[in-house]
Amino acid sequence: MFNLTTPGKWESLRVTPADLRLDTTLNCGQSFRWVKTGEEEWTSVLKGKIVSLRQEESDILFKLHEQTAGDEFATTAPLESQEAFRPVLEDYFQLNVDLKGLYEKWKMDLNFKKKASFFAGIRILRQDPTENVFTFICSSCNNIPRITSMVNNLCINYGPYIGTVPGHPHPYHGFPSVARLAGDGMESELRKLGFGYRAKYIMKAAQYIMEKETALKTDAGDSNGGWLENLRHLPYEECRAELIKLAGVGPKVADCICLMSMDKPGAIPVDTHVWQIAQRDYKMKFQTRAKTKSLTPKHYVAIGDFFRDTFGPFAGWAHSILFTADLNQFAQHGRIEKKVAILDEIRTEGEEKISIKVEAAQVIGNVEVPGDMKRDPDVTASKKSEVHFEPPSHVFAVKTETMMNIHRAV
DNA sequence: CCTTTACCTAAGCA
DNA sequence: ATGCTTAGGTAAA
Numbered sequence: 001m002f003n004l005t006t007p008g009k010w011e012s013l014r015v016t017p018a019d020l021r022l023d024t025t026l027n028c029g030q031s032f033r034w035v036k037t038g039e040e041e042w043t044s045v046l047k048g049k050i051v052s053l054r055q056e057e058s059d060i061l062f063k064l065h066e067q068t069a070g071d072e073f074a075t076t077a078p079l080e081s082q083e084a085f086r087p088v089l090e091d092y093f094q095l096n097v098d099l100k101g102l103y104e105k106w107k108m109d110l111n112f113k114k115k116a117s118f119f120a121g122i123r124i125l126r127q128d129p130t131e132n133v134f135t136f137i138c139s140s141c142n143n144i145p146r147i148t149s150m151v152n153n154l155c156i157n158y159g160p161y162i163g164t165v166p167g168h169p170h171p172y173h174g175f176p177s178v179a180r181l182a183g184d185g186m187e188s189e190l191r192k193l194g195f196g197y198r199a200k201y202i203m204k205a206a207q208y209i210m211e212k213e214t215a216l217k218t219d220a221g222d223s224n225g226g227w228l229e230n231l232r233h234l235p236y237e238e239c240r241a242e243l244i245k246l247a248g249v250g251p252k253v254a255d256c257i258c259l260m261s262m263d264k265p266g267a268i269p270v271d272t273h274v275w276q277i278a279q280r281d282y283k284m285k286f287q288t289r290a291k292t293k294s295l296t297p298k299h300y301v302a303i304g305d306f307f308r309d310t311f312g313p314f315a316g317w318a319h320s321i322l323f324t325a326d327l328n329q330f331a332q333h334g335r336i337e338k339k340v341a342i343l344d345e346i347r348t349e350g351e352e353k354i355s356i357k358v359e360a361a362q363v364i365g366n367v368e369v370p371g372d373m374k375r376d377p378d379v380t381a382s383k384k385s386e387v388h389f390e391p392p393s394h395v396f397a398v399k400t401e402t403m404m405n406i407h408r409a410v
Numbered sequence: 411c412c413t414t415t416a417c418c419t420a421a422g423c424a
Numbered sequence: 425a426t427g428c429t430t431a432g433g434t435a436a437a
Contacts, residue, residue: 029432140433146420147432196418201434250434271432296412323432415437423429 005050005065005163008082013053013060013089019099021121022055024333028324029144030125030260032135032151035170043165043172047088050162050172062089065165094126097265097314106311106318111281115325118333122321124259129228131175132261133209137201137248139256144329153193154181178213178228181206201248208246236264251300259316267316268304270295273326274319278303281322 013020026034026042037043040055043065050065064082090096103120107113138150158176165172181202190199212227231239239262243254251270258267268274275295278284284306293299311318324330 136432137434139431141417141431142419142433143421143431149420191418194419197416197434198418200417248434252433256432269432273432294413298411413437415435417434419431421430424427 005067005165007065008063010061010063011082013062015060015095016058017121019121020060020093020123022053024119024122024324024330028327031127032148037168045162045172045174046092048174050165067163092126093123099123102314109310119321119325122324124317124320127261129261130178132257134202136253136256137205138198150195178206178209182210204247232263265314265316266308268307268319270300270303273323277322277326
């Protein structure tokens, strides 16, 4: 069943890289549905349509891949024009949000400022709630490649087939319906597909949503977009509480859903990464009698409140940028541009900040040495004292023995 | 309240 | 090669 689609023409989304960067935004673990189909190009399914996006130097282009008219596999009616699809993308990327303005505000925080030049244009996607719920049930104790493969398996096996794109073998499917995931025997099927203990969560969550949906329908007469989507209208706390009732959805996953599909930009999913960011970069003090500091519910709340305090109503967006900067796969975003020798000797004394002079081809700057940067993703040196500095230009430095690696913002 | 344990799997590493 | 660890957690004790 090869259902080749007809590609449209590239059209401008009219958005600069400072407002949206696809490589990070699409691959930082928000959505697991985008397929890389070229240099700086990604393709996925949105609202039943196959759409490709391409990052250009000063803009992003998009094009639709329409099913041929009368195609027996066609699942949606063809659009009058690609232009009619523009609002879908504007909604998905929440382009009404002034990201550059937010970045400027967030740079008040020095740790954020340090990362910002390497990680510009990272947005929170406004995802489909159903898709969001089930992909993040898959995310527990898991890694991005495997989550991606599991989500893909879900779509290929239970989602409606839409088509392929010329030149690429990948079959594009819509996300499975909740009804399909609630089906009998789904748990054992999913286990065979390698979902492990998440299989039961998926089936139970789907069944729970189905119950709510039918209750809603009998009450209201007609569905107003479904129970899950309606959670968008609840305040954050209530919305979160409802989500936690789903099997396999705990505090962290509930916050992911709140942030990524429930219009709650202040939600802070605290996972192991964020827990470490809080301790390492913000030296958060936790009053606890316990000898071993672990991520307790109390800490969870404290960290969320701290982020909201520091970054405001869109704290979840800021959190996501710091999170992305912490991902190993983006460590190269501070990639080495050139090496220069350090003129003065560096000594690090705990958290004491010192200054040294560095000579590069065209840069002489002061270097600040924070104390604990061991796990900083921008850092390539293994154990010695790693160095950051706020230079006269957008340059970033790491100390090796006697050499500095100068990194340039991408 | 906080900590510990079980729950699946696959890739990475010693 | 075989065994161990780890990876966006959740639920139950």
